[in-house]
Amino acid sequence: MNTGILNTDLIELICILVFFLGFYGLIATTNVIKSIVFLWVMEMAVIMFFLSIGYNIGIVAPIGTDLVPGQVADPLPQALMITTIVIGLAVTAVNITMLITLVRKHKSANWDILRKKSSES
Amino acid sequence: MAVLWGTMWCMVALSVLYLLVVVKGPSIWDRLLAINLIAVKVTIIIILFASIYESAFLLDAAIIYTLSGFIGTIFIALFFSKKEKKQKQDEKKEGKSIWRVY
Amino acid sequence: MIYAILVLWIFLAAIIIPERRGIRIIIYFAIFSLVTALSFFLLGSPDVAMAEAAISTFSTIFFVICFEKHFRLKADGEGDPEKKEVSKAAAAKKYVLPLLLIVPLFALFIFFRPGPEVSTYLKDLYITRFAQDVGGVNAVTSIYLAYRVYDTLFEALVLVIAIVAVSHMSAFKEMTVPDGEHSDIERDGLAVFTIRIIAPILLLFGVYLVMNGHISPGGGFQGGVAVAAFFICRYMIYNIYDMPVKKIIRLEEVLFMTAVAIAVFGVFLGAGTFVPLEYLRLYQESYLILMNILIGLKVACACIVLFYRFVAIERR
């Protein structure tokens, strides 16, 4: 189990699976709030995919003075993913504000009803 | 070392059991209680992991878990208590049970 | 270990799909965030796990407020909506058609995913050289404050734009309100007393994360969000309606401009070129601490403004 290839492979498959579960939920649901939740799920799957690159059992965090490159996690994806998480918060906030304004106007958060009402007006 | 790994697996198994409570629990308060229990189990898993690798700086993650985890639970509880109360009053006023979306 | 947690993770992502009741979606979402942060931690990245744990609190609160608003508006909008019976063909069209789209895409992704050979050139370079190039002990903080500082700055710009977008999309134009809804536990003496003990610890811990970001996990983002979480506690036991929001937004803009100026200054005055060697260590450490403080304060201001917007203005 310590070859490194199998481990990375399995986690990658799991991340792709969760990404597509989130995508299915995003387009198959009728509730807009649920769609926003699934957007967050998809983002988490992408982040997990990037973090799992080069994962091996027994790997440690890249913190310390004398690090050996083979034994620590890759720090570059981590540095990029921290910013991604904060951007996800911003995206969620903007989405929810738009949704609340729509709900205020049309009194519903259903995709079908919203589509019908906004095409009428 | 074996004790630490065994306790970690035990915590994972307990989290799965609490997940059963979350899925099945009759009222919403059981679910919120199970969230809190799972949060503490996750904290203990992190502490055990830091103890296995003998690194004190990993404990910072456990502290921020404990500090920020409870805020979400309290917020959901407050929101839901207000909502339930309003729904019960409406039902009493109208004399029939309203269709529950939530 | 990690595989057990990941199986739990798949289950939690799958269980949200057939769920129709909002409060259960929020609860599953909260547990999903918890388990996600735990698996980030087990993958060897405590920085990302801390950021996720702190930020999922905020996103949970936003979803809670969204559902609350939806519930109230729907209650006085449509009366009592009947649960509509959908025909079998319509349901099949709604649920099977996306599946027909998803499954081929999934198969394509599985088939064309990148091979197992990962280039470790950049990783080795960063890990072996960051201590003398940038200074500090935490490789992640060193990378996002020095090698990749412009990514970080553009991310900070995204937060500024998010605040502008939120106040532009909203139905209300005003930025501050004199008074509004208070939380329920304000009159509960025991809870107020306990949160009064906890909240300063939270603030102190956030400041610790910001100041210690270069030698331990943490940094500007995580510490800033922890500092902003202090203001959620303040809302719960007191109120937040006396906060000078306009001044906070102004402060955020000034902090962002200062961070950009310092980053440009740091690039053109590169370490080791103009600074004498005996002061190099001091210069590097002060640069890291200063940038961490600026970014932490900026993220804290942004999160406070977003929280204020949602709790005070959007919730009315």
Place this chain on the structure above:
Amino acid sequence: MASILEIAGSVLIAAGAILMVLGTFGLLKFKRFYPRILISSKIDTVGMLTLLLGLVVRHGFSFFSAKIVLIIVILLILNPLVAHILSRSAYMSGE
């Protein structure tokens, strides 16, 4: 080979885990909310406290132990708070 502190710590950790398992059995056996919240305090406070004290004993007098003691203090304040707010909200909503 193993020092006496390590053995004592391991025993305490195992005791904490066993207490948690027993508490979970009670949690699954009761069906209503108020008995459950009564049981959950046993899991979260007694079991957690024993387990973390075991870790403190295992590591001896060090920086690591000091941080664990900080976590113990925070959890000792927070768990009763969450239980109190949950039961209060449940009572107010008429559960």
